[in-house]
Amino acid sequence: xxxxxxxxxRYGEVLAVDDLTFAVRPGEVTGFLGPxxxxxxxxxxxxxxLDAPTSGTATVGGRPYTAQPAPLKAVGALxxxxxxxxxxxxxxxxxxxxxxxxxxxxRVNQALAEVGLENVGRRRAGTYSLGMRxxxxxxxxxxxxxxxxxxxxxxxxxxxxxxxxxxxxxxxMAAEGRAVLMSSHLMSEMELTADHLIVVGRGKxxxxxxxxxxxxxxxxREVLVRTPQAAQLRRMLSAAVDVRIEDGDTLVVTGLDxxxxxxxxxxxxxxxxxxxxxxxxLEKAFMELTxxxxxYQAEKETSR
Numbered sequence: 151x152x153x154x155x156x157x158x159x160r161y162g163e164v165l166a167v168d169d170l171t172f173a174v175r176p177g178e179v180t181g182f183l184g185p186x187x188x189x190x191x192x193x194x195x196x197x198x199x200l201d202a203p204t205s206g207t208a209t210v211g212g213r214p215y216t217a218q219p220a221p222l223k224a225v226g227a228l229x230x231x232x233x234x235x236x237x238x239x240x241x242x243x244x245x246x247x248x249x250x251x252x253x254x255x256x257r258v259n260q261a262l263a264e265v266g267l268e269n270v271g272r273r274r275a276g277t278y279s280l281g282m283r284x285x286x287x288x289x290x291x292x293x294x295x296x297x298x299x300x301x302x303x304x305x306x307x308x309x310x311x312x313x314x315x316x317x318x319x320x321x322x323m324a325a326e327g328r329a330v331l332m333s334s335h336l337m338s339e340m341e342l343t344a345d346h347l348i349v350v351g352r353g354k355x356x357x358x359x360x361x362x363x364x365x366x367x368x369x370x371r372e373v374l375v376r377t378p379q380a381a382q383l384r385r386m387l388s389a390a391v392d393v394r395i396e397d398g399d400t401l402v403v404t405g406l407d408x409x410x411x412x413x414x415x416x417x418x419x420x421x422x423x424x425x426x427x428x429x430x431x432l433e434k435a436f437m438e439l440t441x442x443x444x445x446y447q448a449e450k451e452t453s454r
Contacts, residue, residue: 151175151329152197152225152298156206159192159353166192168353169206174331176297179324181344181361182333185440189353190333191229194302198227210298222251226291227300231283231307236276240267240286243275244293253294261289266315280307288316298329305336317343337433341365351440361432368439369430373408375401375415376424383420387411402428 152174159167167189174180184190195201197208199215210218210225218224234243244258262271265285270278275286284307291299301320305313320343324330334340347364349357357364377383380399387393391405403411408425415422 151212152208152210152300152331153212154193154197154206154208157193157196157203157208158205159189159196159201160204166353167196167203170350170353170355171206172348172355172358174298174329174348175346176327176329177324178345179320179330179332179343180346180348181340182331182348182350183340183436184350187352188350188440190350191302193350194227194229194300194331194333198225198229198300200229220251220253220294222247222253222290222294222296224294224296225298225300226294226296227302228284228287228291228304229300229302231280231287234275234283234286237274239272239274240278240289241271243286244289247290247293251294257293257295261293264292265289281309281312284308285312288319297327298331299323300331302333303335304332305334305339313339337431337436341432349436349439351442357439364439365430365432365435368435370404371407371430372428373403373406373411374424374426374428375403375411375422377401377415377420377422379420382418383415386414386418386420399423 155171157167157170170193182190192201196203197215208214215221215225240262241258244261245255248255248258259268262268265288267282267285267289270282275283278286284304288304291301304316308316317339320330320332324345332344341361344361346360347357348355375383376399378399380395380401384393384395384401387403387406391403394402396402408427412422412425
């Protein structure tokens with residue numbers, strides 16, 4: 151379990167992380183989200199003992215990372231897939247990590263097999279593609295069979311098969327009772343993978359909740375309505391709720407559920423061909439919640 155209490159980091163006048171408190175619990179994949187510059191990487195670095203906090207604490211299994219007698223047995227982490235000597239083979243990279251943490255040599259081949267690199271484990275890491283380096287970094291995280299896993303943008307460089315594989319891996323690790331913390335900008339994959347969300351903006355905690363509750367709390371519910379009398383239904387509904395035309399006979403209604411729309415249409419004798427709630431997405435909910443927490447925002451295009 152990861153426990154963060156009052157974690158704060160200043161770089162001169164810049165407050166990068168501002169009094170963060172949250173927990174990453176066993177048996178769950180916890181998504182760590184925030185716009186660029188929100189303090190995610192700094193928080194992960196402090197959790198893993200790479201940066202010292204200005205104040206507050208971050209512990210893994212009740213101890214700071216730097217106090218772990220065998221760190222790789224306590225927490226496995228992927229922060230930088232390039233953190234390997236290019237001239238060293240994948241096998242010897244993992245073997246050196248194992249030797250420094252009291253991990254049996256046999257775990258090296260097991261970890262390589264786990265990530266699909268067993269046939270290229272004797273190749274130098276400098277010859278690896280980005281996706282292969284990601285897999286090697288994940289192998290290093292799994293090497294000590296730790297109860298806690300931390301991944302920062304683990305999907306970078308992976309092909310579609312690799313993305314499906316890592317999604318399955320994280321779900322399996324959580325099902326085995328491990329605490330898994332994952333940071334990613336790929337909202338569609340995060341929605342498929344995470345159970346719980348920690349969302350930060352400008353260094354502050356802005357959400358700590360389940361995936362389901364986060365989407366419901368930060369998304370307007372939409373209903374797709376298809377009818378040959380679209381213009382009539384739109385006039386009837388637009389006085390009270392938001393209605394937009396998606397196609398000639400298709401409306402998208404916000405602010406009224408499917409049952410309410412169906413009742414009003416029936417009372418007015420309007421024929422409906424489709425009436426279906428539209429699933430809200432994590433991406434829309436995230437964009438809505440963090441609208442005011444984006445530090446780097448491109449200028450919007452204007453029509454000419």
